Amino acid sequence: MWLRGGSPGARRAPLRGRASGCIVRRVRVPPLLLALVSALLACGCGASDGVGSAARPRSALVVVSPHPDDESIFGAATIHRLASDPAREVRAIYVSAGDQSSTPGDCNGIPEAEKTERIVALREDETRAAWRILAPDREVPIAFERGPDQGLVASTKLVDGLRQDTLTAAGEAALAAAVADATDLPASVSEAWILTAARYDGHPDHRTAYRAARAAAETLASERGAAVHLWSFIVHDEFFLTFVPACCGGDFFWPADGATHDYERLVDTASRPRPPRWDAAEPGDDPPAIRRDALTQHVSQLVGNPALCMPVYIPGFYDRWLAKSEEPFYVEEL
Numbered sequence: 631m632w633l634r635g636g637s638p639g640a641r642r643a644p645l646r647g648r649a650s651g652c653i654v655r656r657v658r659v660p661p662l663l664l665a666l667v668s669a670l671l672a673c674g675c676g677a678s679d680g681v682g683s684a685a686r687p688r689s690a691l692v693v694v695s696p697h698p699d700d701e702s703i704f705g706a707a708t709i710h711r712l713a714s715d716p717a718r719e720v721r722a723i724y725v726s727a728g729d730q731s732s733t734p735g736d737c738n739g740i741p742e743a744e745k746t747e748r749i750v751a752l753r754e755d756e757t758r759a760a761w762r763i764l765a766p767d768r769e770v771p772i773a774f775e776r777g778p779d780q781g782l783v784a785s786t787k788l789v790d791g792l793r794q795d796t797l798t799a800a801g802e803a804a805l806a807a808a809v810a811d812a813t814d815l816p817a818s819v820s821e822a823w824i825l826t827a828a829r830y831d832g833h834p835d836h837r838t839a840y841r842a843a844r845a846a847a848e849t850l851a852s853e854r855g856a857a858v859h860l861w862s863f864i865v866h867d868e869f870f871l872t873f874v875p876a877c878c879g880g881d882f883f884w885p886a887d888g889a890t891h892d893y894e895r896l897v898d899t900a901s902r903p904r905p906p907r908w909d910a911a912e913p914g915d916d917p918p919a920i921r922r923d924a925l926t927q928h929v930s931q932l933v934g935n936p937a938l939c940m941p942v943y944i945p946g947f948y949d950r951w952l953a954k955s956e957e958p959f960y961v962e963e964l
């Protein structure tokens with residue numbers, strides 16, 4: 631069940647909701663008018679530190695999420711913290727629509743193509759709701775590239791423990807669109823945090839998101855000399871079914887039950903070495919609450935959606951993520 635009706639690039643939703651800056655002109659004003667202007671500035675349109683800086687932001691947070699919901703899984707509290715600075719530009723990019731999250735075929739009399747469109751619309755609405763938790767005081771531009779769910783990678787092979795993927799044409803298009811949107815930042819930005827899934831993720835769509843994030847980081851660093859902090863983490867660990875590598879059944883090895891991680895339980899085989907230990911763990915003010923609030927906006931993933939034949943594929947998956955109290959990341963500095 632792939633997205634139909636054109637290439638992902640042609641179906642890209644434009645960035646929406648860009649915050650408009652407030653223009654402050656240099657004029658001579660009498661004291662009374664000056665007082666009035668000061669009052670207006672206090673209302674939020676002017677050169678106060680936060681809003682004025684936002685018009686020419688020096689830093690940016692760019693979240694490159696494989697699917698709707700991954701942003702909250704790998705970094706809800708961290709995103710919330712970084713987005714709370716009003717002087718920072720914030721963007722979100724979704725590489726795939728997550729359109730395969732239903733039982734294949736027609737559903738309750740709904741033709742499959744229409745069902746897919748409705749699932750995409752539903753998951754994008756859930757994503758917007760999650761961002762109202764993640765960045766409650768701002769309208770974050772969100773780019774949905776709508777690459778085909780589990781259709782981004784044509785083939786893969788392990789090289790020294792890392793997967794090397796060959797993308798499909800649709801995967802290449804989604805990757806290029808994601809890189810373009812991730813690097814389309816105001817010229818004033820000289821420092822950026824890019825959060826995404828890890829290169830070690832077992833899900834091919836997630837590794838494609840990492841590739842987009844990495845390419846965007848390299849572009850920002852090389853073309854504008856920006857300091858880029860690329861933070862990533864695993865959502866799906868890879869596991870083996872009688873020696874056949876598999877993915878996406880869930881993070882069976884990460885995290886362990888409970889609030890904290892258990893690195894030793896990550897899968898480790900001769901053919902698929904355990905990924906390296908992460909570099910940093912980000913606490914938030916109240917990470918479990920923020921992650922719970924953001925994740926639970928993705929209702930179709932949490933409890934399913936019988937009307938669109940969307941089951942809960944991985945019962946317990948969210949429970950473990952909701953229980954975590956830290957957000958670890960692999961850190962790359964460019």
Ligand SMILES: [Zn+2]
Nearest residue numbers: 696697700836
């Ligand atoms: Zn995902």
